[in-house]
Amino acid sequence: xxxxTAQTVAVLDPAKARLRRTLALLRKxxxxxxxxxxxxxxxxxxxxxxxxxxxxxxxxxxxxVDIVVVIERPSPQASRFLESFEAxxxxxxxxxxxxxxxxxxxxxxxxxxxxxxxxDFAVQLGRREAAPVQVLVRGTDPNTAAxxxxxxxxxxxxxxxxxxxxxGERATASAxxxxxxxxxxxxxxxxxSALLPGSVAVIMTxxxxxxxxxxxxxxxxxxxxxxxxxxxxxxGEILFAKFVAYxxxxxxxxxxxxxxxxxxxxxxxxxSLWVLAVVSGVFLCYALGLGLLISTVTASQxxxxxxxLIAGFLPAFLLSGLIFETNSMPWPIRYLTYAFPPRYFVxxxxxxxxxxxxxxxxxxxxxxxxxxxxxxxxxTAWKTKGRLE
Amino acid sequence: MWHRIRSLIVKEMLxxxxxxxxxxxxxxxxxxxxxxxxxxxxxxxRNVRMVVFDQDGGIAARELIARxxxxxxxxxxxxxxxxxxxxxxxxxxDALLAMTIDPAFSRDLxxxxxxxxxxxxxxxxxxxxxxxxxxxxTIISDFSRAAAAERLASTRRARQTSSAIVSRAxxxxxxxxxxxxxxxxxxxxxxxxxxxxxxLSVARERELGTFEQLLVSPLRPAEILIGKTVPALxxxxxxxxxxxxxxxxxxxxxxxxxxxxxxxxxLVFLLAIVGIGLVISSIAKTxxxxxxGAFTFMVPGVLLSGFATPIENMPPWLAWVTCANPLxxxxxxxxxxxxxxxxxxxxxxxxxxxxxIAAVTLGSAAWLFRHRME
Numbered sequence: 134x135x136x137x138t139a140q141t142v143a144v145l146d147p148a149k150a151r152l153r154r155t156l157a158l159l160r161k162x163x164x165x166x167x168x169x170x171x172x173x174x175x176x177x178x179x180x181x182x183x184x185x186x187x188x189x190x191x192x193x194x195x196x197x198v199d200i201v202v203v204i205e206r207p208s209p210q211a212s213r214f215l216e217s218f219e220a221x222x223x224x225x226x227x228x229x230x231x232x233x234x235x236x237x238x239x240x241x242x243x244x245x246x247x248x249x250x251x252x253d254f255a256v257q258l259g260r261r262e263a264a265p266v267q268v269l270v271r272g273t274d275p276n277t278a279a280x281x282x283x284x285x286x287x288x289x290x291x292x293x294x295x296x297x298x299x300x301g302e303r304a305t306a307s308a309x310x311x312x313x314x315x316x317x318x319x320x321x322x323x324x325x326s327a328l329l330p331g332s333v334a335v336i337m338t339x340x341x342x343x344x345x346x347x348x349x350x351x352x353x354x355x356x357x358x359x360x361x362x363x364x365x366x367x368x369g370e371i372l373f374a375k376f377v378a379y380x381x382x383x384x385x386x387x388x389x390x391x392x393x394x395x396x397x398x399x400x401x402x403x404x405s406l407w408v409l410a411v412v413s414g415v416f417l418c419y420a421l422g423l424g425l426l427i428s429t430v431t432a433s434q435x436x437x438x439x440x441x442l443i444a445g446f447l448p449a450f451l452l453s454g455l456i457f458e459t460n461s462m463p464w465p466i467r468y469l470t471y472a473f474p475p476r477y478f479v480x481x482x483x484x485x486x487x488x489x490x491x492x493x494x495x496x497x498x499x500x501x502x503x504x505x506x507x508x509x510x511x512x513t514a515w516k517t518k519g520r521l522e
Numbered sequence: 523m524w525h526r527i528r529s530l531i532v533k534e535m536l537x538x539x540x541x542x543x544x545x546x547x548x549x550x551x552x553x554x555x556x557x558x559x560x561x562x563x564x565x566x567x568r569n570v571r572m573v574v575f576d577q578d579g580g581i582a583a584r585e586l587i588a589r590x591x592x593x594x595x596x597x598x599x600x601x602x603x604x605x606x607x608x609x610x611x612x613x614x615x616d617a618l619l620a621m622t623i624d625p626a627f628s629r630d631l632x633x634x635x636x637x638x639x640x641x642x643x644x645x646x647x648x649x650x651x652x653x654x655x656x657x658x659x660t661i662i663s664d665f666s667r668a669a670a671a672e673r674l675a676s677t678r679r680a681r682q683t684s685s686a687i688v689s690r691a692x693x694x695x696x697x698x699x700x701x702x703x704x705x706x707x708x709x710x711x712x713x714x715x716x717x718x719x720x721x722l723s724v725a726r727e728r729e730l731g732t733f734e735q736l737l738v739s740p741l742r743p744a745e746i747l748i749g750k751t752v753p754a755l756x757x758x759x760x761x762x763x764x765x766x767x768x769x770x771x772x773x774x775x776x777x778x779x780x781x782x783x784x785x786x787x788x789l790v791f792l793l794a795i796v797g798i799g800l801v802i803s804s805i806a807k808t809x810x811x812x813x814x815g816a817f818t819f820m821v822p823g824v825l826l827s828g829f830a831t832p833i834e835n836m837p838p839w840l841a842w843v844t845c846a847n848p849l850x851x852x853x854x855x856x857x858x859x860x861x862x863x864x865x866x867x868x869x870x871x872x873x874x875x876x877x878x879i880a881a882v883t884l885g886s887a888a889w890l891f892r893h894r895m896e
Contacts, residue, residue, distance in 0.1 A: 171808075171815075179814075179817075189837055190831065191830055272701070272861070273861055273862065274832060275566075280653075283657075284656075287659060290663040290667055291663065315640065315641070316644075316645035316648075316651055317645050319651075327647060339817075343814075344810075347810045354809075434722075435718070436541070438718065451559050451563060456830055457562055458567055460568065460650075461564050461566050461567050461569065461650075466558060484646065494615060
């Protein structure tokens with residue numbers, strides 16, 4: 134044929150070809166991420182929103198609980214009882230003399246507790262009969278209610294000890310037990326310091342699982358998976374490229390969250406950064422594994438998002454020990470929490486931020502997470518369809 | 523017009539129900555979630571492990587330890603033999619509380635001096651630590667009072683001052699945290715379903731290209747809006763009532779108020795949620811954006827609704843923000859109807875904000891629809 138040029142067929146060394154393909158796919162993933170503003174929002178704005186919410190919106194401490202002590206008939210004993218309600222930063226105590234209008238306020242939710250000393254309180258006390266002190270709380274908020282009960286119980290116990298000793302002749306001061314409580318790692322018992330490290334786990338689950346769950350399903354729905362499969366790229370390379378791209382995104386979000394939590398919100402960071410990076414990296418591998426598995430198995434973004442929420446996000450939020458104490462749950466649920474890696478990650482984070490590099494805690498937890506990660510990634514690789522049916 | 527809307531509704535329902543996975547995901551997970559999370563979401567503290575370093579060994583010290591061991595809160599009381607072991611126990615999260623009893627504890631108690639002990643708690647689990655300290659203080663003060671009374675009784679004729687605390691918790695006598703959680707979960711899970719179905723409906727069609735087909739059909743924008751709202755409302759409503767029933771049957775939740783009022787509340791609440799979902803849906807161009815938009819609303823929505831934290835605890839400016847959160851009003855309605863026997867008059871105080879939010883969001887969605895359709 135005229136003008137035939139020697140066609141050089143570039144026969145690349147298979148390893149080099151593989152590398153080239155993978156890099157090309159990686160580039161495609163990165164461009165896809167950068168082009169969709171929602172990916173960047175979820176990696177940048179949503180973590181900040183969550184940190185902010187956990188900082189100000191979620192407070193497990195109690196503040197400004199309003200209670201009223203109803204003294205139906207004033208007496209010196211009743212006044213002494215009132216004195217035992219020391220000034221507390223949690224409770225605002227007022228006095229009233231008629232229980233009826235106070236009770237309606239309790240029902241309406243304007244008060245959280247009512248303590249009633251009946252009109253025969255002093256009389257019964259003098260007769261050494263049991264003089265009842267009545268406490269009414271709102272059961273619709275059990276946490277506050279229990280705390281109010283405990284507080285009143287404490288004040289009553291103090292007062293009772295005083296009264297008991299006042300009857301005696303000894304002039305010595307109340308010999309109540311002196312106990313000095315100390316809170317290690319978090320001396321001021323700032324619930325923020327306990328919540329914010331754990332919230333990094335939630336943030337990484339958002340990116341690692343929720344975002345990734347949509348990735349492969351989207352390609353199937355739009356039909357671009359078909360195009361990808363027609364290229365020389367293998368399933369492994371496709372998965373690997375997605376994994377690397379979202380891993381980078383996840384680690385970037387983690388770095389941002391840690392920086393904001395420590396530098397802006399003042400959470401101490403007593404462990405070393407590289408340990409934090411390794412532990413977070415392992416968890417991210419699990420999260421990505423779960424997300425990619427969901428994505429590849431469901432092939433529908435709607436179903437994938439629901440599954441990611443149920444299996445990824447809600448356990449990270451509710452079953453990880455972040456907000457609700459795992460030991461208090463009934464035992465079937467407690468054992469269930471062991472099946473979810475966020476639980477181990479939250480423990481690691483709290484330890485790393487507040488306590489330091491405690492290997493006895495970090496090593497076993499991280500190994501378990503690594504095991505989960507390996508299992509899910511293997512399942513993903515196995516389940517990813519290389520053909521169209 | 524009604525004929526067209528009805529056709530669209532049928533089509534929407536088919537789109538959701540035809541896929542078996544979609545059917546599964548709409549029914550099974552919400553129920554599972556409700557069961558698991560109702561049991562998990564407890565603010566009580568139980569099954570606490572503690573360690574004790576008893577430097578005294580006297581009778582009084584042992585009696586105090588026995589009180590801790592006998593209490594329901596502490597399931598494990600381990601005795602240590604050295605100060606250093608405390609560090610290990612707390613660091614490794616083996617124990618939440620460590621108590622050190624002073625060597626002179628029993629002697630001080632006998633002599634009428636104030637005996638000393640020290641409590642060390644794991645501040646990493648701040649909330650649990652605070653609650654456990656309260657329990658521990660109660661045990662210690664009970665012990666203290668008993669010791670004081672005993673000492674008096676042994677020195678002079680018994681002159682007991684007695685008093686008793688009678689405590690009642692209204693609406694939830696056993697302070698069951700499940701009764702607090704389930705009404706809230708009905709709201710949260712209904713929000714999840716309603717929001718996702720709505721937010722995804724338009725975005726999915728846009729992404730798959732079938733939205734253009736809708737546009738060339740005889741349907742007008744308002745009709746498309748109604749056609750997409752009704753299925754989401756119906757599905758969300760069914761889910762909500764299903765979960766309310768499950769709450770009553772599985773958890774024994776009381777129904778002090780009327781079921782009818784609950785149904786009305788769910789419906790009005792869903793109107794607001796669907797409105798928000800449609801606004802998200804009209805802004806989002808892809809399903810991913812719609813899902814993430816729904817999410818960005820849901821997470822603050824749940825956290826700022828009064829579910830995990832009472833609104834009174836939040837700083838005032840944040841409490842103001844929650845006024846725009848439909849879930850906040852629904853939580854009041856839900857708990858009120860289930861536990862307090864709320865009537866229509868009081869319920870109206872929470873219903874009208876929901877209607878306002880619904881009006882604003884549905885109106886915005888309609889406007890956005892018309893302007894983005896082209």
